[in-house]
Amino acid sequence: MENNFKYLTHNSEDKKWGLYLMVAGSARIEPDTSYPPKGHPTGYNFEWKNGRALQEYQLNYITEGEGIMETRKARYNIRAGSIILLHPNLWHRYKPVRDKGWFEHYIGFRGEMAERLIQSSDILRDMNVLNIGFHENILRSFNDIIVETRNERPGYHQVCSGLVMHILGQIISLEKNKNFMYTAVESDIRKACLIIRQSIHKNIIVEKIAKDLNVDYSQFRKAFKKYTGLSPMQYHMSLRMKQASYLLTNSDLSIKEIASRLGFCSQYYFTKLFKEKMKKTPSRYRESSGLR
DSSP states (O other), X not given: OOEEEEEOOOOHHHHHHSOEEXXXXXXXXXXXXXXXXXXXXTTTOOOTTTOBOOSSEEEEEEEEEEEEEEESSOEEEEETTEEEEEOTTOOEEEEEOTTTOEEEEEEEEEOHHHHHHHHTOHHHHTOSEEEOOOOHHHHHHHHHHHHHHHHTOTTHHHHHHHHHHHHHHHHXXXXXXXXXXXXXXXXXXXXXXXXXXXXXXSOOOHHHHHHHTXXXXXXXXXHHHHHHSXXXXXXXXXXXXXXXXXHHHHOOOOHHHHHHHTTOSOHHHHHHXXXXXXXXXXXXXXXXXXXX
């Protein structure tokens, strides 16, 4: 199970800014495991029979798996592509289907601006669950927030507030434009992005992805590049290099271990590709980050 979360402190300046974070994290909940994962403090952890009510807003983006959520007034089926918006003092409980699990990315936030933004939008004010599908830019914002909170550099609350606003704006835009979106091609590309993202630890065969999606390979490749700005292989390599950069600067894994973890056939081949893409060898990249 991949489980990474951080509960955050804030000062008077952060509060004056109007939107500040309380928690950010992600977790891959494997089938047949308990939920929520252990380690959360009192007030955040809960048992299914009791549920919970938070004193903040929370967004939870489910990118894999499925589950259920209940409030006092409604019951929702959660599936991949669902985003949950919890309001302060809302009693709720949710969990993945036990034999399927799920992958969640979540952020909790407070502030006068946060309250104003959500209450001024008919969509957000009344929202508990929306199925928005898989959106690379929204997932990227969640991941960027997690990185910012992990590093806790001065001003990170202000940076994260902009990312939260971006996510909220994207949700509103998607809901307003839902009748004009989700063409067959767009749906296929989004599915392909998710497949590729889940395959950063191994090589991919683009023809097989197209075949599995039941689309013509040539048309699929052209549409993918038009949609993302990258070919499927470039997209895959970009994700692998980003993960390699993270492991080089945030772990003590050897370069050989990182190459193996990301599915490269040899350390030499990984080093060659990394230097081509990042303009530095893995060892030099690690040194420049202050790690030895």
